[in-house]
Amino acid sequence: MTKTVFILNGPNLNLLGQRQPEIYGRETLADIETACAEVAADLGLATRFFQSNLEGEIVEQVHAARAEAAGIVINPAAYTHTSVAILDALKAFDGPVIEVHLSNVHKREAFRHHSYVSLRADGVIAGCGSQGYLLALQRLSALLS
Ligand code: CA2
Numbered sequence: 001m002t003k004t005v006f007i008l009n010g011p012n013l014n015l016l017g018q019r020q021p022e023i024y025g026r027e028t029l030a031d032i033e034t035a036c037a038e039v040a041a042d043l044g045l046a047t048r049f050f051q052s053n054l055e056g057e058i059v060e061q062v063h064a065a066r067a068e069a070a071g072i073v074i075n076p077a078a079y080t081h082t083s084v085a086i087l088d089a090l091k092a093f094d095g096p097v098i099e100v101h102l103s104n105v106h107k108r109e110a111f112r113h114h115s116y117v118s119l120r121a122d123g124v125i126a127g128c129g130s131q132g133y134l135l136a137l138q139r140l141s142a143l144l145s
Helices: 029-042 057-068 077-081 084-091 129-144
Strands: 003-009 045-050 069-073 095-099 123-126
Touching: 003 029, 003 057, 003 129, 029 045, 029 057, 029 129, 045 057, 045 077, 045 129, 069 084, 069 129, 095 129
Parallel strands: 003 045, 003 069, 069 095, 095 123
Antiparallel strands: none
């Protein structure tokens, strides 16, 4: 049976491609979704791509993943640095979790250097732009095989 991977995106990522291209690139989130679907299909995985500006909606997607997903790719955006709620939800998910950041958060402000989600993530990819999502899918595929 085809395994499904949830790809979860946090606040303001819906604005990708519209502002700050020097930090986040020129691609839109829709471009990333398309690329993820293509790579996942090649890996034999199905994807559910989701973005929300609301912390609780991301928590609920992680809860849904408990029954519906084999693995999670998550860019929690600003919630990376603040959200114990998303961390706790991820701790209740049994499959592999890969955390992705478009920018190299360690090259940026000190408040971006700490991630609550990294306390649960099985892998972390930062600074590889949108390619980071595709690398995360490859890693999940390896972990799920
Ligand atoms: O580098 C990343 O992927 C981040 O998760 C992006 C977050 C930031 O808070 C994290 O520290 C690192 C911010 C996403 C906001 O994206 C925008 C895109 C275009 C215009 C405005 C915001």
